[in-house]
Amino acid sequence: MNPITYVEAADVAGALGHQYASERAFIAGGTNLIDLMKEQVMRPSTLVDVNGLPLDAIEPSPAGGLLLGATARNADTAYHPLVRDGYPLLTAAILAGASPQIRNMASNGGNLLQRTRCHYFYDIATACNKRAPGSGCAAIGGLTRQHAILGASAHCIATHPSDMCVALAALEAVVHVVSADGTRQIAFADFHRLPEDHPERDTTLAPGELITHIELPPAARFAAHSAYLKFRDRASYAFALVSVAAMLDVGDDGVVRDARLVLGSVAHKPWRAPLAEAALIGRRAGPETFAHAAELLLSGARGQGENDFKITMARRAVIRALEQALEGTHDNSHEFAGKEPL
Numbered sequence: 001m002n003p004i005t006y007v008e009a010a011d012v013a014g015a016l017g018h019q020y021a022s023e024r025a026f027i028a029g030g031t032n033l034i035d036l037m038k039e040q041v042m043r044p045s046t047l048v049d050v051n052g053l054p055l056d057a058i059e060p061s062p063a064g065g066l067l068l069g070a071t072a073r074n075a076d077t078a079y080h081p082l083v084r085d086g087y088p089l090l091t092a093a094i095l096a097g098a099s100p101q102i103r104n105m106a107s108n109g110g111n112l113l114q115r116t117r118c119h120y121f122y123d124i125a126t127a128c129n130k131r132a133p134g135s136g137c138a139a140i141g142g143l144t145r146q147h148a149i150l151g152a153s154a155h156c157i158a159t160h161p162s163d164m165c166v167a168l169a170a171l172e173a174v175v176h177v178v179s180a181d182g183t184r185q186i187a188f189a190d191f192h193r194l195p196e197d198h199p200e201r202d203t204t205l206a207p208g209e210l211i212t213h214i215e216l217p218p219a220a221r222f223a224a225h226s227a228y229l230k231f232r233d234r235a236s237y238a239f240a241l242v243s244v245a246a247m248l249d250v251g252d253d254g255v256v257r258d259a260r261l262v263l264g265s266v267a268h269k270p271w272r273a274p275l276a277e278a279a280l281i282g283r284r285a286g287p288e289t290f291a292h293a294a295e296l297l298l299s300g301a302r303g304q305g306e307n308d309f310k311i312t313m314a315r316r317a318v319i320r321a322l323e324q325a326l327e328g329t330h331d332n333s334h335e336f337a338g339k340e341p342l
């Protein structure tokens with residue numbers, strides 16, 4: 001049994017208090033952190049509950065986009081009219097994840113910081129450089145169905161499991177954080193990291209930094225042609241084997257004016273390749289253009305044997321997601337009105 005001090009923070013200054021500096025973890029929905037604590041993977045000595053902070057609003061940003069509060073729930077975010085109408089890709093991605101119950105609890109900040117679902121990371125009897133730096137990687141040569149095909153290192157082949165983050169990468173979101181040293185903003189592409197020599201570090205957040213908001217830049221030009229496609233072992237309540245966020249801005253002449261293309265669950269972070277997007281821009285939207293972009297996005301992909309199928313799956317998923325985006329954004333938020341039923 002590990003003794004834990006539990007603190008309900010009433011304001012941001014309280015949450016950042018120096019007295020909690022060592023072994024502190026913020027807790028929001030608890031849907032990932034509590035599991036990790038039960039498995040002894042994470043052992044914070046102090047839990048600072050951030051649910052009482054005034055960070056749950058979803059509101060227009062001064063720059064004409066949207067500010068998503070860090071403690072706003074995933075369900076409230078997905079069904080918010082400003083998100084549904086202006087950022088349907090984000091609605092689709094959030095609703096593709098987890099279950100209604102979990103989405104009702106999960107917060108936006110916590111979603112960004114959820115840990116990998118690598119089996120070995122959750123099993124403290126095995127070697128894992130992410131959990132215990134320097135101990136090795138039991139996944140290499142082990143069970144790798146879920147693992148990376150892009151951006152892996154000799155020290156870790158884990159993937160980032162979030163659906164929401166794939167859409168946020170495509171939307172070029174910006175993460176607002178605060179610490180005792182002040183505030184800063186992190187471009188989404190720089191927020192998650194590749195494992196390299198330090199797989200224990202999932203993100204570029206400094207210890208003790210609190211996420212306050214996620215800012216979405218204006219994206220109206222993509223709203224009519226976006227798609228989030230997720231392939232998984234079960235039809236629901238399963239993490240992605242491969243997912244794709246595709247956004248197109250297409251002219252009346254059928255030529256792509258702008259494009260965003262991101263793969264999920266194939267790397268340690270959402271995977272975006274500027275070359276693949278550049279190959280779409282200025283070309284007529286259609287099968288040949290899409291297939292070429294898929295090749296470029298997957299160039300350099302390498303499987304571990306058991307997960308080699310993900311390379312073909314990802315290539316086909318990219319083409320299908322682009323086809324769906326071209327057909328027009330599909331609204332998948334009509335199933336429930338407002339908050340999801342428990």
Ligand SMILES: Cc1cc2nc3c(=O)[nH]c(=O)nc-3n(C[C@H](O)[C@H](O)[C@H](O)COP(=O)(O)OP(=O)(O)OC[C@H]3O[C@@H](n4cnc5c(N)ncnc54)[C@H](O)[C@@H]3O)c2cc1C
Nearest residue numbers: 028029030031032033097098107109110111113162163211
């Ligand atoms: C059975 C199951 C199935 C799931 N399926 C999916 C799926 O298909 N797709 C998917 O994308 N996700 C899935 N999830 C993951 C789920 O989306 C995450 O667990 C959830 O988003 C985490 O949010 P939370 O608020 O509960 O975070 P918590 O568990 O409270 O915290 C997670 C981490 O974030 C940190 N944290 C939280 N808030 C802040 C903040 N404001 N600033 C700094 N640090 C903070 C915590 O310290 C902790 O390290 C699933 C989860 C479960 C349990």
Ligand code: SF4
Nearest residue numbers: 118128129137156157
């Ligand atoms: S892949 Fe990464 S998370 Fe999984 S066992 Fe290896 S080091 Fe740990």
